[in-house]
Amino acid sequence: MSRFALHRLWAIVLKEFIQMRRDRVTFGMMVGIPLMQLTLFGFAINSDPRHLPTALRLADHGPYARALVAALERSEYFTIVREAETEAEAAALLQRGDVQFVVNIPEDFTRRLLRGERPTVLLEADASDPAATGPAVAAARTLTATLFDRDLKGPLTRLRGQPGPVDFQVHAHYNPENITQYNVVPGLMGVVLTMTMVVITALAITRERERGTMENLLATPVRPTEVMIGKIVPYIVVGYIQMTLILIAARFLFRVPLEGSLVLVYGVSFLFIAANLAVGITFSTLAKNQLQAVQMAFFFFLPSILLSGFMFPFRGMPEWAQWIGSGLPLTHYLRIVRGVLLKGSGLTDIAPELWPLLLFLAVALLVGVKRYRRTLD
Amino acid sequence: MAAPAPSTELAIDVAGVSKRFGDKTVVDGIDLQVRRGEIYGFLGPNGSGKTTFIRMLCGLLTPDAGRGTCLGFDLLREQTAIKPHVGYMTQRFSYYEDLSIRENLDFIARVYGVPERRAAVQRSLERLGLANRSHQLAGQLSGGWKQRLALAACLIHSPQLLLLDEPTAGVDPKARRDFWDQIHQLAAEGLTVLITTHYMDEAERCHRLAYLAYGRLLTRGTVPEVIAAARLTTWIVAGPQLRVIADALRGRAGVEQVVAFGNTLHVSGRDAVRLDAAIAAVRDADHTWTRGTASLEDVFIGLMDATRDNFA
Numbered sequence: 001m002s003r004f005a006l007h008r009l010w011a012i013v014l015k016e017f018i019q020m021r022r023d024r025v026t027f028g029m030m031v032g033i034p035l036m037q038l039t040l041f042g043f044a045i046n047s048d049p050r051h052l053p054t055a056l057r058l059a060d061h062g063p064y065a066r067a068l069v070a071a072l073e074r075s076e077y078f079t080i081v082r083e084a085e086t087e088a089e090a091a092a093l094l095q096r097g098d099v100q101f102v103v104n105i106p107e108d109f110t111r112r113l114l115r116g117e118r119p120t121v122l123l124e125a126d127a128s129d130p131a132a133t134g135p136a137v138a139a140a141r142t143l144t145a146t147l148f149d150r151d152l153k154g155p156l157t158r159l160r161g162q163p164g165p166v167d168f169q170v171h172a173h174y175n176p177e178n179i180t181q182y183n184v185v186p187g188l189m190g191v192v193l194t195m196t197m198v199v200i201t202a203l204a205i206t207r208e209r210e211r212g213t214m215e216n217l218l219a220t221p222v223r224p225t226e227v228m229i230g231k232i233v234p235y236i237v238v239g240y241i242q243m244t245l246i247l248i249a250a251r252f253l254f255r256v257p258l259e260g261s262l263v264l265v266y267g268v269s270f271l272f273i274a275a276n277l278a279v280g281i282t283f284s285t286l287a288k289n290q291l292q293a294v295q296m297a298f299f300f301f302l303p304s305i306l307l308s309g310f311m312f313p314f315r316g317m318p319e320w321a322q323w324i325g326s327g328l329p330l331t332h333y334l335r336i337v338r339g340v341l342l343k344g345s346g347l348t349d350i351a352p353e354l355w356p357l358l359l360f361l362a363v364a365l366l367v368g369v370k371r372y373r374r375t376l377d
Numbered sequence: 378m379a380a381p382a383p384s385t386e387l388a389i390d391v392a393g394v395s396k397r398f399g400d401k402t403v404v405d406g407i408d409l410q411v412r413r414g415e416i417y418g419f420l421g422p423n424g425s426g427k428t429t430f431i432r433m434l435c436g437l438l439t440p441d442a443g444r445g446t447c448l449g450f451d452l453l454r455e456q457t458a459i460k461p462h463v464g465y466m467t468q469r470f471s472y473y474e475d476l477s478i479r480e481n482l483d484f485i486a487r488v489y490g491v492p493e494r495r496a497a498v499q500r501s502l503e504r505l506g507l508a509n510r511s512h513q514l515a516g517q518l519s520g521g522w523k524q525r526l527a528l529a530a531c532l533i534h535s536p537q538l539l540l541l542d543e544p545t546a547g548v549d550p551k552a553r554r555d556f557w558d559q560i561h562q563l564a565a566e567g568l569t570v571l572i573t574t575h576y577m578d579e580a581e582r583c584h585r586l587a588y589l590a591y592g593r594l595l596t597r598g599t600v601p602e603v604i605a606a607a608r609l610t611t612w613i614v615a616g617p618q619l620r621v622i623a624d625a626l627r628g629r630a631g632v633e634q635v636v637a638f639g640n641t642l643h644v645s646g647r648d649a650v651r652l653d654a655a656i657a658a659v660r661d662a663d664h665t666w667t668r669g670t671a672s673l674e675d676v677f678i679g680l681m682d683a684t685r686d687n688f689a
Contacts, residue, residue, distance in 0.1 A: 213471050
């Protein structure tokens with residue numbers, strides 16, 4: 001008596017492919033979700049916002065003050081949209097949220113600058129969203145240090161910004177221009193795969209049970225592992241199609257530099273896709289109906305997207321959250337994909353992230369197969 | 378390939394088989410022997426444990442108590458060996474509605490590893506008269522056609538035992554007759570069939586019968602044996618105003634059941650003397666009163682009433 005038969009596995013795989021083709025809505029979801037997420041995350045989300053609306057309260061109209069304002073605008077972080085006459089008016093603009101910043105330049109700016117008295121320029125920020133103001137404030141700080149170096153000539157040379165005691169050099173590797181898409185688009189591959197793979201397979205066995213076909217399937221000689229693997233294989237193919245779609249968009253639409261080996265990315269993705277599918281199948285054996293299956297999938301999806309380091313920096317989270325994050329396959333996959341695509345990492349570089357994926361896959365499959373056995377008894 | 382079934386005289390031979398779900402005993406110590414090539418009818422009210430018993434026979438459920446063999450394989454230890462030799466037709470249509478007729482048959486044939494699959498599927502389509510609709514989706518078929526498909530699917534791997542769970546529920550009389558002709562044909566070729574039904578005419582077409590209620594087997598045997606074992610005497614009354622007669626008879630000593638059958642009234646009881654006395658008290662000249670033998674239906678209704686008193 002053969003324990004595992006390829007002809008039975010093949011029967012399940014073929015059946016799943018036919019059903020997938022017939023189910024227009026699910027098929028649409030499999031193609032639609034990557035496209036939608038690409039548009040949303042690729043184009044809409046930017047962690048380094050620029051061109052922030054700024055009000056100007058300019059009491060000094062001298063060339064130095066003008067140069068400062070021009071420099072702020074040139075940094076691309078600030079766009080002057082309003083002139084405020086009074087302090088109260090400026091405060092109201094901030095309060096209403098019409099502007100993100102108010103730049104206050106006092107009337108004695110030029111005079112005190114030339115006297116070497118370090119005039120004060122006040123940058124008021126609406127810091128209710130730290131992510132929106134942070135990069136702009138940092139840019140303003142560095143900008144003013146060397147701003148007037150070219151204009152302060154001759155006897156005024158002594159007023160130039162003094163270099164600090166340490167020459168602090170920053171070299172931002174892998175994404176020097178700090179382009180959000182470079183980080184988001186490769187990560188999106190993991191998010192899209194998690195979302196669609198888990199949901200689709202969570203429905204797979206639940207649907208069989210809801211439609212009554214499960215009883216029939218159990219009465220045939222098909223074994224649990226054959227059903228599980230047979231249901232996973234077609235969606236691995238789908239997962240690879242989704243991946244390819246995103247990689248093409250990354251390369252040609254978002255111009256993400258693809259540094260590392262694509263073969264490695266595809267190879268490792270097999271583990272990740274299979275891990276997600278196994279989770280879905282496990283949910284499928286636990287859920288009583290299709291609605292429950294989808295709800296469970298969302299319980300998995302939410303921590304995945306929030307705690308994996310996709311949305312927020314992983315190292316910024318408290319330790320307990322990092323522990324949860326480390327238990328999710330997406331966390332490790334993101335590190336692998338970003339490592340290979342952005343940093344050109346090789347197999348040895350990503351090895352520490354591989355075994356958690358393997359472990360996760362093994363556990364999920366085991367639970368799934370164990371649960372499947374009990375479906376009728 | 379699956380191990381060949383050991384050849385035994387009995388296709389099904391079980392003793393004391395029980396199954397509990399929680400604290401509810403659904404099947405309670407059933408003994409049953411079914412010979413090869415026999416059509417065995419399984420009757421009983423809804424929820425009497427028929428489906429659970431069948432699921433234990435085909436390895437879907439493990440009995441909590443009892444022992445036995447199905448096609449010579451042990452019911453408790455060799456469940457996986459039983460499956461390749463059994464065709465199981467579930468009560469509810471359980472093939473894929475989003476697959477065509479041919480795709481469904483192809484799938485089942487692949488799962489069982491049927492040799493020369495294409496030819497087998499084609500033969501099966503033709504035998505059941507589905508050849509020219511083979512590309513239609515199963516979900517678009519009417520009840521009768523779905524039933525044909527299900528039968529074709531559970532026969533495609535040439536099983537030795539066919540378990541049919543209310544196969545003709547919701548099927549029109551013509552289709553039912555065709556279905557039964559086919560079952561008899563298959564049995565003549567050596568296939569063993571265990572079939573559950575609520576229809577008396579179908580019960581009478583079985584070689585032998587068993588009646589199940591509240592998980593217990595109450596009676597079994599051939600139709601004459603079952604009727605004889607019930608020791609039921611039945612009077613058949615015909616004429617006008619049968620409802621008045623029925624009301625007059627109900628509750629009298631010796632009258633156990635009064636059932637309207639079309640234009641006649643069947644009055645039955647196990648104690649013939651007391652029943653005759655009750656009849657004599659109500660009997661009039663406007664109606665024809667005939668003392669006959671009980672029908673299978675009288676027997677089963679009597680059993681159902683009796684068990685309700687005992688267990689409910």
